[in-house]
Amino acid sequence: xxxxxxxxxxxxxxxxxxxxxxxxxxxxxxxxxxxxxxxxxxxxxxxxxxxxxxxxxxxxxxxxxxxxxxxxxxxxxxxxxxxxxxxxxxxxxxxxxxxxxxxxxxxxxxxxxxxxxxxxxxxxxxxxxxxxxxxxxxxxxxxxxxxxxxxxxxxxxxxxxxxxxxxxxxxxxxxxxxxxxxxxxxxxxxxxxxxxxxxxxxxxxxxxxxxxxxxxxxxxxxxxxxxxxxxxxxxxxxxxxxxxxxxxx
Amino acid sequence: xxxxxxxxxxxxxxxxxxxxxxxxxxxxxxxxxxxxxxxxxxxxxxxxxxxxxxxxxxxxxxxxxxxxxxxxxxxxxxxxxxxxxxxxxxxxxxxxxxxxxxxxxxxxxxxxxxxxxxxxxxxxxxxxxxxxxxxxxxxxxxxxxxxxxxxxxxxxxxxxxxxxxxxxxxxxxxxxxxxxxxxxxxxxxxxxxxxxxxxxxxxxxxxxxxxxxxxxxxxxxxxxxxxxxxxxxxxxxxxxxxxxxxxxxxxxxxxxxxxxxxxxxxxxxxxxxxxxxxxxxxxxxxxxxxxxxxxxxxxxxxxxxxxxxxxxxx
Numbered sequence: 001x002x003x004x005x006x007x008x009x010x011x012x013x014x015x016x017x018x019x020x021x022x023x024x025x026x027x028x029x030x031x032x033x034x035x036x037x038x039x040x041x042x043x044x045x046x047x048x049x050x051x052x053x054x055x056x057x058x059x060x061x062x063x064x065x066x067x068x069x070x071x072x073x074x075x076x077x078x079x080x081x082x083x084x085x086x087x088x089x090x091x092x093x094x095x096x097x098x099x100x101x102x103x104x105x106x107x108x109x110x111x112x113x114x115x116x117x118x119x120x121x122x123x124x125x126x127x128x129x130x131x132x133x134x135x136x137x138x139x140x141x142x143x144x145x146x147x148x149x150x151x152x153x154x155x156x157x158x159x160x161x162x163x164x165x166x167x168x169x170x171x172x173x174x175x176x177x178x179x180x181x182x183x184x185x186x187x188x189x190x191x192x193x194x195x196x197x198x199x200x201x202x203x204x205x206x207x208x209x210x211x212x213x214x215x216x217x218x219x220x221x222x223x224x225x226x227x228x229x230x231x232x233x234x235x236x237x238x239x240x241x242x243x244x245x246x247x248x249x
Numbered sequence: 250x251x252x253x254x255x256x257x258x259x260x261x262x263x264x265x266x267x268x269x270x271x272x273x274x275x276x277x278x279x280x281x282x283x284x285x286x287x288x289x290x291x292x293x294x295x296x297x298x299x300x301x302x303x304x305x306x307x308x309x310x311x312x313x314x315x316x317x318x319x320x321x322x323x324x325x326x327x328x329x330x331x332x333x334x335x336x337x338x339x340x341x342x343x344x345x346x347x348x349x350x351x352x353x354x355x356x357x358x359x360x361x362x363x364x365x366x367x368x369x370x371x372x373x374x375x376x377x378x379x380x381x382x383x384x385x386x387x388x389x390x391x392x393x394x395x396x397x398x399x400x401x402x403x404x405x406x407x408x409x410x411x412x413x414x415x416x417x418x419x420x421x422x423x424x425x426x427x428x429x430x431x432x433x434x435x436x437x438x439x440x441x442x443x444x445x446x447x448x449x450x451x452x453x454x455x456x457x458x459x460x461x462x463x464x465x466x467x468x469x470x471x472x473x474x475x476x477x478x479x480x481x482x483x484x485x486x487x488x489x490x491x492x493x494x495x496x497x498x499x500x501x502x503x504x505x506x507x508x509x510x511x512x513x514x515x516x517x518x519x520x521x522x523x524x525x526x527x528x529x530x531x532x533x534x535x536x537x538x539x540x541x542x543x544x545x546x547x548x549x550x551x552x553x554x555x556x557x558x559x560x561x562x563x
Contacts (some may be wrong), residue, residue: 014516018382027383095351096360123378124496125363127351130321134352139322139428142348145490155431159490160344161444161499162260166431167320173427179480179497180490214390216360219373222384224522230543236556239528242544246526248448248505249561 001056001112001171004047005105007098008061008076009037010069011122020223027221036072039117041079043177045184046147047115048080055149058082060109064093064101070200077195078187084198089205095123096213099131104208106136111172113154118143118176129176139169143178251281251371254309254335256328257299258345259289264298266445267341267399269406274399275339276304276407277368284309285413286331288324290317296415305413311420318430321348326422328353335394336371342398342500343444354396361396362387364500366403376400380496381519401444402502402523436489440466443492446475448505449524451494454481455510455532455550462487464554465509471561472507479511495520510550513538530554 012018013033020027036044047059061076063069064087073084087101102114119126133140141147141156145164148155158165159178233239243249253275258265268285275283285299286309296310309331315323328349332338338353340346342364354361367375372389374397389395443449450472452465462482469476477494478487494501496516502523509530511517518541521527529542532549539545546553 012379017515018379020383027379094360096355096358099355119497121380121496123363124380125361126347127354127361127363130348130351131355133322134325134355137425139425140348140352141428142321143344158344160433161491163433163435163489163491165433168429168431170427180484213358213360214393216362216387216389219386219388222386224377224381224384227522227527227541227543230527230539230541230545232539232545232547235546235548236553236560239530239544239546239557240560243505243526243528246543248526 003058003060003109003111004050004056005102005109005111005114006040006044006047006059006061006076006081007102007116007128008040008044008063008072009117009120010034010063010065010072011037011120014038014121020221024220024222026218034068034071036075037117037120039119039121039177041184042179042181043115043117044076044079044081045182046177049182050149056113060085060111062087062102062105064098065089073200074195075187077198077200078191079185080191082198084200086200086202087205087208088202094213094215095125095128096131097210097215098128099135100210100213101205101208102132103135104210113171114174116174116176118178129174133174136174139173141167141169141173141175144175145178145180147175147181251278251337252335253278253281253283253337253339254332255283255285256338256340256346256349257285257287257295258341258343259287259295262294264295265341265343265345266406266442267343267346267401268299269302270401270404271339271341271399272302272304272407273404274365274368275337278337279371281337282306286311286328288313288316288319288327290314300413300415301409301411302413303407303409303411305411308413308415310415310417312417315424320428320430321352322428323424324349325352325356326424327420329356330420330422331418332357332394337395337397340398342400346398350396350398357394357396359389359393359396361398362389363398364400365397366400377519380516381522382515400500402500440469441473441475443475443477443494444499444501446503448472448474449477449501449503450474450507450509451477451479451511452482452487452509453479453511454485456482456487459487464550468507468509468554468558471558472505474505474507477501479514479517508538508542509554511538512536513541
């Protein structure tokens, strides 16, 4: 295939302890480390491996958001992507609007494959890939843990609640990456230097000519209910007694 | 009045336990009339199972050859063919619902509300974000249909005792052939189902190998429990993916959860927050799992677990 499009979302790093702002207006993001959404990193790694196997010619990374997302795109370029596109938007976009952005980019770039992370670890929505496939009228291979190609047909192994499921899908298609699809590579310093010379195009959201979706309104954010402090027991006898106390044995 | 349509999940001639939980969620939408659609190749028995659930008014039975093993892109046009007139379309937050419902939402031109844990009003819902480290209340746009997945761990299944009418129908939909189901690889197990079990015993990286995980299976059998695992144990290949509990695996709410050799990463804890009692056994007294456990025991699992199993079996 000629092109693979990969989405990279800038999110709060997975190691950061999330705190809800005291006024309930959101979560604390000031001065917090930001990274590529881990599932998107897996998506990119898979695209790179497909290209390295000679099954694709070009990998394009895409992010939607503020200019700060250039950092994540540069990281994607350092990992090995050929070029990057930032769709600049002052406001964060909802999943359906993001899917419409990708749909518009598909018309410009004509990729045979779009790989996205199965979910972003901020909103945990798990919907953009499915929405894109639905708008595009093409197959969706979601929660993929293995991808193989046989000409214009991809065989996708998907992680489902009861085990694994295998689908055959015709390209072009959308695939969303699950955890065990691969282990993303580390970026080396020379790659970071090289990445600075790779093309990073910026497209204003307005120039794509899409209609934004009606977003959900965030009414309030709260910290989750805390569990009350438990007891420590010394040994198995103590554990059995405590379980009996609670009527669990 | 709210008109709710639930898309039922099923396999091997049985409706998935998530159906009764979706109904429970739908029943908390003010003034709701609840229909459940079942897409299968022969839905007679499945439709009867659903009709027995309390609070359901109609079961829509859509039988078709293609629905024997329909993939999402084949279900979407069928769902769209019956979606008209509904104010709410619900599916479960299982891999079935997560795959299907966003595709439906996109066709309807709305965003999906993922993982509803509480219905506040007809168009306001509470849902976890950031691996459950924040709870967000969202409002859907007025005058637009609500498409949502239901966080099944937040709901108790509705009881039987309903007597919904069953309507067989055919839908006029163009079914794409660009996506084809090939096979499902499901390991047979006599143990309780992880998603719905009252008791769950989970093992983590500290088990060290697939062979050692046998300790967890034996203990689970002594408890009469289902078996789960942390991501680390799944990634290390000790157990298959369907056993993963956490942000990206299964979110569960058993009465008893026993975490063995699991340090308690945030991503794991979000999967067990609704458990009744959490027991943690870990050799590291500083492990974060002890911050959420109700009963903690610091000790070597290779010594403690066989002892506990013996105590339970005696």
